[in-house]
Amino acid sequence: MEKVIVARQLTKRFGNFTAVDHISFDVAKGGIFGFLGANGAGKTTAIRMLCGLSLPTSGSATVAGYDVYRENEKIKRNIGYMSQKFSLYEDLTIRENIRFYAGIYGLTDIRIKEKTDLLLKQLQMEGQENSLVRSLPLGWKQKLAFSIAIVHDPALVFLDEPTAGVDPITRREFWSLIYEASSRGITIFVTTHYMDEAEYCNRVSIMVDGKIEALESPLQLMNDFRAASMDEVFLQLARKATRVVE
Amino acid sequence: MRQFLIFVKKEWFHIWRDRRTLFILIWMPVAQIVLYGFALTNEVKNSRIAVLDLSNDPASTALSQRIDASRYFEVIRYLHSYREIEETFRQGKIRLAVVLPKGFGDDLLHSNHAQIQLIADASDPNTANTLTNYATAIINDYQKSLNQDQELPYQIRAQVRMLYNPELKGAYNFVPGVMALVLMLVCAMMTSIAIVREKEMGTMEVILVSPLRPFKIILAKTIPYLIISTLNIATILLLSVFVLDVPITGSLVLLIAESILFTITSLSIGLLISIGAKTQQAAMFTSMMSLFLPTLLFAGFLFPVENMPLPLQIISNVVPAKWYYIIVKAVMIKGLGIMSIWKETLVLVGMTVVLLIFSISRFKIRLG
């Protein structure tokens, strides 16, 4: 099976501090991979390396087939990224935001038009395309941001806590979008603090103190830890953590 | 009281632990004084001039040498004809040409008067004026030295005397200006930033929901900067007296008292700015635009206010620094007492009272 992420002994050190400690894992194409861990465990640093935003100290990794050391520009062109902090431009309209990001991702004008129509239909925002993003409810913004993150049909999309603070219905609607993208062949790499969302993933990894302490399907993990939910699994693992500084 | 003191203590920590800003606060007045005192000067020194001596007699030679010897002038060329004058000006090599006509010495000694032509590059009229004045002064000096005690009838001699600053040193002008600028910046800008920082960081919410009266918050925020300003004033005065040779002719006590008054004026402006600004950046920008620039332009130390068009003169009356600048010049340079500056002092007091009342009443005790 084709692998969209291959990481071997990936490490990142800042002076004396080892933020990411020799992690190794694979992510198969087309799945939903949950990347979990407490704040300060090293998740964000690891994601930055995979996105081509930060050079590893040692170890190797390829993302969408491209090497993170030598080909990080190619990586950036072939992935999507969405985070809580990922902002759409609040003072631009929905249409303008789509146009802007699609343009950055290198889509042709024709494609942009196609995609815009498609997106609006999918999100049920037809007729609203000229509203400012600022006026949208939070849930809509999240959904729009996700759709824009994959407007160029990347092989892989990174989602950094995409549903934080969102109401429960919108949260689930968001996951419907994720499923839909997954069924189209886009691999999803998601971090979240909602443990029930961890259960939607095909596989999850849990980082503690810079190392990967678990790498299994959620069902398998719950079995291994004799836990009734991912929440319990996570608590058992996170309790072991010794690192206290962010 | 304890409440208040711990707040002041906290403010000190913020200032002390922000090393970069602290560095600027302490060294800025020093930098400004050095800059203005030494480097930037609208004095004229070693200006390049040329002399066309068509007479070449002892008198003309003596005069040329005098001019060259003066620290204001440097004769870079001795010309030989009129044509050369225009050429040299066009090449931009000189600002002034002194022409001593044929028979200069004879005319002087035998008919008691002689003519000298001074040709100046007036594309910079101020400098041209200054240069011709200097040259005229030297020439008059020379004339006097020739005549000694000899009484010459119908001679109109222009007597020039420079009051307070006979050597026309720029520093006399700049030191009061720098004081106004520094106080304005430190007090107004830093105070407004300190208050807005609390808002921006979110801690303002928490301290509002406490028994601490807003008035005490304001006071605690301003007192550290009052102290720093006093330090700055002392630094500036010490530098002026011992490094720039600018004396404090009048009462030091009066000078300090007026400075403290102006500090409070600046603090209340800072308070006013902090009310409207939502971010520290906005506070800084507003301070820069509404304080620094007007102070620079309208206080009167870079450009004389009397030379400005009437509308701008009226605007300058609203700039507190202008009044402070007048006061400092009066006390420090002219050695005058409170009787001469009571009007300006009253204006500052009035401004301060109005600003304080206005901004304290407008201080937001709630959000949004």
Add this chain to the structure above:
Amino acid sequence: MHAVVVENIVKNYKIKKSEITALKGVSFEVSRGEIFGIIGPDGAGKTSLFRILTTLLLADSGKALVDGYDVVRDFKTIRGLVGYMPGRFSLYQDLSVSENLEFFATIFSTSIEENYHLVKDIYQQIEPFKTRRAGQLSGGMKQKLALCCALIHKPSVLFLDEPTTGVDAVSRKEFWEMLYRLKAQGITILVSTAYMDEASLCDRVALIQKGNILSVDSPGGIISRFPSPLWAVRATDMYRLMQDIRNHPATLSCYPFGQYHHVVFRDGYEGRQELQAIIEHGRYQQAMVDTIRPNIEDCFMALMKN
């Protein structure tokens, strides 16, 4: 007397040209010594509500009392009585842990020693770091310090606005354990959160969405008022299963909940038959179907839809 009384509070905001109503007439009461949760997503109006109750904002209409005092008229009194923790930014980043605590103690005219017993359990966990600058603490430790600072003057009512947001799961749990111990000391606690599971940790909760209170009751009470039976179903190929269930005319709602889908049927339909039919028709394997007790999230979603 109730610790907090809220009567028909309305709050509007003007942003550029549009007007947004953050609170559309909310009312509830909090009894002394309760842990009362305000549960709702971002944008529901939680922060606006807290700011009104702590006298930082004026409501456009309605009334509110804290400890018997009116939030508008008696704001000075209230400001001396309550403890407030406004989310992430309530500490001085460049002051140390002990300096922060000393500061807050002093402005409330008390000292750390006087009320140490209140904060001891919490403070002991961060005491080893007491000379460290607050800006260099981890999220969990910042929250602990902020809680100490809000408590140190022994407030009668404690307002905690989203104290667990952005904090890791272990710290979250510890935080709630601390709140229980505080409750035992008699402090009334109002806490807001977007995490639905934290609702069950409160004595009573108000569910809030888009400025409206959906329900006020104990968690058990809210759950008992869930209108219909709730079904949990799982099988292989959950995505397709969800679509099949949703397409069924009898289905009112079907949402994913981790390992199971939660399904509610319309009135008149029992449920089991319909589900069996769907499973057979779609040839799903390893299917499991059962009724379950709803949790707060189920209730929230049902109330949202009405």
